[in-house]
Amino acid sequence: MNVAIVGAAGYTGGMLIRMLLHHGRVGExxxxxxxxxxxxxxxxxxxxxxxxxxxxxxAPNLIDTPDVIFxxxxxxxxxxxxxxxxxxxxxxxxx
Numbered sequence: 001m002n003v004a005i006v007g008a009a010g011y012t013g014g015m016l017i018r019m020l021l022h023h024g025r026v027g028e029x030x031x032x033x034x035x036x037x038x039x040x041x042x043x044x045x046x047x048x049x050x051x052x053x054x055x056x057x058x059a060p061n062l063i064d065t066p067d068v069i070f071x072x073x074x075x076x077x078x079x080x081x082x083x084x085x086x087x088x089x090x091x092x093x094x095x
Contacts, residue, residue: 001025004062007072008033009046016070028054036060071095
């Protein structure tokens with residue numbers, strides 16, 4: 001299962017990264033951590049406790065269409081994010 005975490009540099013996004021790293025159907029290889037402000041940097045720049053636990057870097061945006069998108073954005077930003085992105089109807093979006 002391919003998963004994207006939008007707003008992955010924030011607290012909620014970091015907690016979700018930690019959980020999904022140990023998920024049997026996700027793991028690092030099937031996860032995209034999206035953060036415009038931290039794009040290209042290792043996730044440990046925002047979540048120091050993840051240093052040594054993963055090689056995951058933040059992506060500037062979605063690369064492929066994942067099966068699930070978690071929106072860990074600030075209050076009121078999920079709706080505008082959805083309007084700006086063409087998300088297929090079969091993609092599960094969790095806000």
